Amino acid sequence: xxxxxxxxxxxxxxxxxxxxxxxxxxxxxxxxxxxxxxxxxxxxxxxxxxxxxxxxxxxxxxxxxxxxxxxxxxxxxxxxxxxxxxxxxxxxxxxxxxxxxxxxxxxxxxxxxxxxxxxxxxxxxxxxxxxxxxxxxxxxxxxxxxxxxxxxxxxxxxxxxxxxxxxxxxxxxxxxxxxxxxxxxxxxxxxxxxxxxxxxxxxxxxxxxxxxxxxxxxxxxxxxxxxxxxxxxxxxxxxxxxxxxxxxxxxxxxxxxxxxxxxxxxxxxxxxxxxxxxxxxxxxxxxxxxxxxxxxxxxxxxxxxxxxxxxxxxxxxxxxxxxxxxxxxxxxxxxxxxxxxxxxxxxxxxxxxxxxxxxxxxxxxxxxxxxxxxxxxxxxxxxxxxxxxxxxxxxxxxxxxxxxxxxxxxxxxxxxxxxxxxxxxxxxxxxxxxxxxxxxxxxxxxxxxxxxxxxxxxxxxxxxxxxxxxxxxxxxxxxxxxxxxxxxxxxxxxxxxxxxxxxxxxxxxxxxxxxxxxxxxxxxxxxxxxxxxxxxxxxxxxxxxxxxxxxxxxxxxxxxxxxxxxxxxxxxxxxxxxxx
Amino acid sequence: xxxxxxxxxxxxxxxxxxxxxxxxxxxxxxxxxxxxxxxxxxxxxxxxxxxxxxxxxxxxxxxxxxxxxxxxxxxxxxxxxxxxxxxxxxxxxxxxxxxxxxxxxxxxxxxxxxxxxxxxxxxxxxxxxxxxxxxxxxxxxxxxxxxxxxxxxxxxxxxxxxxxxxxxxxxxxxxxxxxxxxxxxxxxxxxxxxxxxxxxxxxxxxxxxxxxxxxxxxxxxxxxxxxxxxxxxxxxxxxx
Numbered sequence: 001x002x003x004x005x006x007x008x009x010x011x012x013x014x015x016x017x018x019x020x021x022x023x024x025x026x027x028x029x030x031x032x033x034x035x036x037x038x039x040x041x042x043x044x045x046x047x048x049x050x051x052x053x054x055x056x057x058x059x060x061x062x063x064x065x066x067x068x069x070x071x072x073x074x075x076x077x078x079x080x081x082x083x084x085x086x087x088x089x090x091x092x093x094x095x096x097x098x099x100x101x102x103x104x105x106x107x108x109x110x111x112x113x114x115x116x117x118x119x120x121x122x123x124x125x126x127x128x129x130x131x132x133x134x135x136x137x138x139x140x141x142x143x144x145x146x147x148x149x150x151x152x153x154x155x156x157x158x159x160x161x162x163x164x165x166x167x168x169x170x171x172x173x174x175x176x177x178x179x180x181x182x183x184x185x186x187x188x189x190x191x192x193x194x195x196x197x198x199x200x201x202x203x204x205x206x207x208x209x210x211x212x213x214x215x216x217x218x219x220x221x222x223x224x225x226x227x228x229x230x231x232x233x234x235x236x237x238x239x240x241x242x243x244x245x246x247x248x249x250x251x252x253x254x255x256x257x258x259x260x261x262x263x264x265x266x267x268x269x270x271x272x273x274x275x276x277x278x279x280x281x282x283x284x285x286x287x288x289x290x291x292x293x294x295x296x297x298x299x300x301x302x303x304x305x306x307x308x309x310x311x312x313x314x315x316x317x318x319x320x321x322x323x324x325x326x327x328x329x330x331x332x333x334x335x336x337x338x339x340x341x342x343x344x345x346x347x348x349x350x351x352x353x354x355x356x357x358x359x360x361x362x363x364x365x366x367x368x369x370x371x372x373x374x375x376x377x378x379x380x381x382x383x384x385x386x387x388x389x390x391x392x393x394x395x396x397x398x399x400x401x402x403x404x405x406x407x408x409x410x411x412x413x414x415x416x417x418x419x420x421x422x423x424x425x426x427x428x429x430x431x432x433x434x435x436x437x438x439x440x441x442x443x444x445x446x447x448x449x450x451x452x453x454x455x456x457x458x459x460x461x462x463x464x465x466x467x468x469x470x471x472x473x474x475x476x477x478x479x480x481x482x483x484x485x486x487x488x489x490x491x492x493x494x495x496x497x498x499x500x501x502x503x504x505x506x507x508x509x510x511x512x513x514x515x516x517x518x519x520x521x522x523x524x525x526x527x528x529x530x531x532x533x534x535x536x537x538x539x540x541x542x543x544x545x546x547x548x549x550x551x552x553x554x555x556x557x558x559x560x561x562x563x564x565x566x567x568x569x570x571x572x573x574x575x576x577x578x579x580x
Numbered sequence: 581x582x583x584x585x586x587x588x589x590x591x592x593x594x595x596x597x598x599x600x601x602x603x604x605x606x607x608x609x610x611x612x613x614x615x616x617x618x619x620x621x622x623x624x625x626x627x628x629x630x631x632x633x634x635x636x637x638x639x640x641x642x643x644x645x646x647x648x649x650x651x652x653x654x655x656x657x658x659x660x661x662x663x664x665x666x667x668x669x670x671x672x673x674x675x676x677x678x679x680x681x682x683x684x685x686x687x688x689x690x691x692x693x694x695x696x697x698x699x700x701x702x703x704x705x706x707x708x709x710x711x712x713x714x715x716x717x718x719x720x721x722x723x724x725x726x727x728x729x730x731x732x733x734x735x736x737x738x739x740x741x742x743x744x745x746x747x748x749x750x751x752x753x754x755x756x757x758x759x760x761x762x763x764x765x766x767x768x769x770x771x772x773x774x775x776x777x778x779x780x781x782x783x784x785x786x787x788x789x790x791x792x793x794x795x796x797x798x799x800x801x802x803x804x805x806x807x808x809x810x811x812x813x814x815x816x817x818x819x820x
């Protein structure tokens with residue numbers, strides 16, 4: 001039975017989503033990038049990809065755990081096609097409206113060019129018909145996929161995943177290959193995969209996954225079940241460290257540059273993770289400590305530092321910068337020590353802005369250069385290599401990796417030590433933690449100071465890499481993005497922060513730097529928001545959560561499961577519980 | 581007992597929240613090994629008394645003494661280290677931690693030491709807790725949570741155990757059971773100071789009692805005498 005209402009609703013949703021993506025100019029701008037020459041452009045991928053996913057969900061119907069679903073291909077295909085049809089209707093009406101009424105003044109992207117981008121550059125009647133045809137086909141395929149066997153579904157999704165991966169990461173592949181001739185074999189000169197390389201990838205993926213997938217999944221299960229001290233687990237960690245050492249040698253300049261950006265955010269993420277994830281103090285002004293690290297290094301090392309210019313070596317400046325950051329941590333921490341939750345967040349948000357505005361102020365301009373910033377910051381002196389700065393990313397990346405290792409080690413030790421337990425207790429119930437003898441004042445200050453010092457690692461590296469600091473690198477958006485990295489990765493989890501930084505900063509791009517998908521730059525914040533909403537709904541514990549956090553967030557479900565396991569009977573214990 | 585130094589005492593304590601005068605010239609003495617109850621209705625200052633002992637609230641005048649030493653300028657952590665430990669009202673376990681973690685963190689100030697004898701002592705008093713060690717504290721029943729809360733306080737090896745309304749929110753059977761355990765803890769040598777509204781229950785096991793009314797100690801006597809006191813019977817024991 002096809003649920004007409006549901007189908008119609010999802011069709012409207014898909015049409016609305018397509019209209020929205022067009023309206024913000026995303027399709028138009030993404031279509032400049034070809035993914036598979038000549039059949040698929042990036043804008044079309046997003047346009048029809050959205051429709052595809054919505055059609056799939058519509059055809060899958062309500063999920064009922066108790067019943068084994070029974071899908072008929074004809075039914076699901078029809079549902080998918082219907083979703084596609086309704087979506088087309090919405091889009092067609094929208095496109096016609098835009099052609100008829102001039103709204104460019106209010107929505108700068110809603111012009112003829114946008115309609116063109118939605119209609120394969122064909123314009124009204126023919127293009128709209130093409131759009132409708134494509135939508136119905138994509139919807140039908142999405143619906144049909146629901147009814148297919150699991151094995152086929154997996155093969156299809158693997159092939160699609162790998163092909164899209166290769167297409168989207170064209171820059172990476174060509175950067176690694178480093179030979180123009182080889183990359184020309186895979187990619188067309190217009191950009192995008194050649195059709196025959198798509199075929200080769202598909203065949204390879206199907207063949208390899210048939211052969212090896214069983215072994216791979218059992219290995220992955222073994223690794224995740226192994227306890228933290230086992231040899232297997234250590235082997236995996238050793239492999240990752242080895243990969244981190246070898247990888248930069250294989251990567252070209254662009255990717256190493258990107259690795260550095262990601263590492264800087266990993267560093268700041270690790271620092272903020274201590275403050276927010278472990279100690280539970282919501283700090284929205286964390287960028288202030290990054291600024292202290294960056295400006296501290298700039299003043300101490302640059303010959304162009306306006307007033308005070310000792311021109312120290314970076315390594316000599318580093319410990320001084322740590323001390324400055326620690327003092328900044330105390331300065332921010334002390335007044336807010338008695339504040340909790342929302343109040344703390346607001347006050348720290350204010351502190352972050354105060355630091356930026358002070359740097360810009362007339363009062364401190366003689367020291368920090370105001371809006372002129374401080375330039376000509378030297379790189380880092382490394383034995384045998386000389387000065388390593390932003391112009392030599394293939395070496396600089398190792399410097400950042402070393403600091404990531406140090407910060408990771410500090411986080412790991414802090415988490416599993418006495419202070420880590422104190423933070424966990426304080427996060428849950430500050431009063432009781434105090435009554436147990438935990439000095440919450442020093443626990444909080446320690447969290448702020450540790451976080452500040454780790455952020456100053458990032459600041460010092462940032463100065464040496466960029467060679468100049470300006471106040472606009474330290475606005476509130478940076479604080480927010482670091483927080484998003486921590487939340488998406490998984491609060492309280494070290495590996496989570498690393499994954500979060502790779503996904504957000506590496507793929508989508510950081511506040512001032514593009515990621516792997518440079519096209520996203522303009523729509524980065526939209527995707528950040530979308531990812532954040534999706535995560536909060538579907539996976540609030542983050543991508544790679546810490547054991548403790550996921551236990552905290554899924555407490556109710558778990559206790560219910562335990563209850564069901566017991567057979568669901570109402571025992572005396574539960575009766576006691578009910579009295580509380 | 582009067583020739584001893586009290587383990588815990590209040591000397592002319594006055595406290596204020598802003599302009600509001602809470603505790604008024606309160607004097608309390610608790611001697612080693614005693615079980616003392618502090619009784620009083622709502623808003624009589626019972627909780628403020630406990631907060632003052634732990635140092636959450638600073639008295640405006642007067643002194644809190646531990647073993648005869650003024651601790652007014654000690655931090656809460658120092659007072660806990662000296663041997664004052666509290667079972668908070670409504671138990672307030674760390675619900676997201678396991679029972680074992682709750683007990684371990686109770687001995688926070690002795691982190692790194694061998695806790696096995698302390699664990700054994702808790703298991704001895706509460707065999708049920710041992711079965712639940714790996715379980716999350718939030719999933720326990722109310723009675724079990726009370727046991728873990730007392731266990732957590734005992735892990736600190738307190739000289740004086742403070743109990744804030746141990747009968748609150750528990751079924752009558754459990755309240756009786758609870759007070760039996762408090763009595764056992766006291767018999768085993770820990771001084772206990774119970775703050776309660778349930779005067780009958782509290783006095784039945786206490787040595788002495790204080791009655792607090794709008795911040796002032798209005799009665800102080802042995803538990804027996806208090807139970808007989810007509811004024812007391814009328815006001816707190818529900819008899820006319």
